[in-house]
Amino acid sequence: MNAANAAIRASTHSIARRLTLMFALAAAVVFSITGYALYQFQCVELRRHQLQEIKTRFEFVESLIVRRINTAEKWLLLEDKMTELTPQDGSIVYLVEGKDPAFRLGRPFAADARVSNEGNGVRRIVTENGTYLTLSREIPASGERPAVTLTVGLDASAFDTTSRAINAALVIAFLFGVVVVAGLGWWIARRGLLAVDDLSRHAENLSPLNLAERLPTGDMPSELNGLVLSFNGALGRVEQAYVQLSTFNADVAHELRTPLGNLIGQTQVMLSRERSVEELTEVLQSNLEELERLRTIINDMLFLAQADRGIRAANLEQTSIASEVLKSAEFLDMLIEDAGVSLAVEGDAEAGIDKSLFGRAITNLLYNAIQHCDRNSTIRVHIEERDHAVAINVSNQGVPVAPHHLERLFERFYRVDSSRTDSDNSHGLGLAIVKAIAHMHGGTVFAASNAEVTTIGFTVANGGTL
Structure with a gap:
């Protein structure tokens, strides 16, 4: 059951599926905008063609009436001409209305027809027989012919049918395009994620038995x-x-x-x-x-x-670093005397420290220096202010420390003497504790050694700013 749920969650959160959905969504947005634009364009074009045809036919008949039809005899000739121009399917209608029945032409639209104005003399008339776009204008009187109103109507049903067909084609193209893009998106996503699958296979082969193994970096996107x-x-x-x-x-x-x-x-x-x-x-x-x-x-x-849990020094007191060093040195007077060395404290600065922790760190550094100093030499504690910190350096003359040992001095249980001959006196945690106390005071540790002097020290944040 848990495996099935995991599979469902993995499928739901599949990157390939997400990319496919995003491809499909992007295609839907693009095709929708494009389809809407094409729909509006075809509506405008169809309407323009309708109006152009009505206007052309209207101007032809209007010109014919104005120039040639000014008597009742010629009006009869116009009726014959209009009969010839009117299609059998009724897609074009001609209507002339006036006060004199002798100068009338065509059959008026039904009285119950719905009429709507669309501007510039154009009206849409909906009847039982169909929908017509009409253009009407009054023609002034001439000769025997009185003033009449000419109306030319164009059946819009064919255009509406064409518009619906185009809309259906756009919808089909939209759906087909989205499906195709989604399919291509799935294929592209799967191809693009082959590198991820390869990394997953390598990650599955990682084992604690071979800690040196790494993920491949060659030929990676x-x-x-x-x-x-x-x-x-x-x-x-x-x-x-x-x-x-x-x-x-x-x-x-x-x-x-x-x-x-x-x-x-x-x-x-x-x-x-x-x-x-x-x-x-x-x-x-x-x-x-x-x-x-x-x-x-x-x-x-x-x-x-x-200290590894990130605990910080809490009981901070602004105090003299030199005075705290001297207090710690008092507990080591006998060791200093037995080692035949002297102690010198140089410089001073104030910082916010936990006196107990600070004393422990200084004691460890001084004890380390006493163990490794030459007889009749001087252990020097130099205190100086740095950028937002106070540095405490403890230097002693003695056997130099090799560079590859310096970077590991603060590791737990690490000793320069690999034979551990001094195990009875030291268990190798002193400098590790110095490092932990320095970090608890927002500071760092450092070590340097040359042919004459070895210096080990740490910093604390100036003013107790951690």
């Missing part, structure tokens, strides 16, 4: 190139995210496995035989350190998960 490139770009980002997620899962497993292995191993050893209170206390102390490390890793991962 220009209208689809942008879509294909965008989709391939999305696939690339999905592949990258999938690889990063796989790496992240492996790193998480590695980071959690080491302390858990230590806990299990030490506990098993202690349970293998009876131990003194001092030995048990020592092992519990060691286990507590491993548990603290596990808790730190889990808390850091939870923090990064919240």
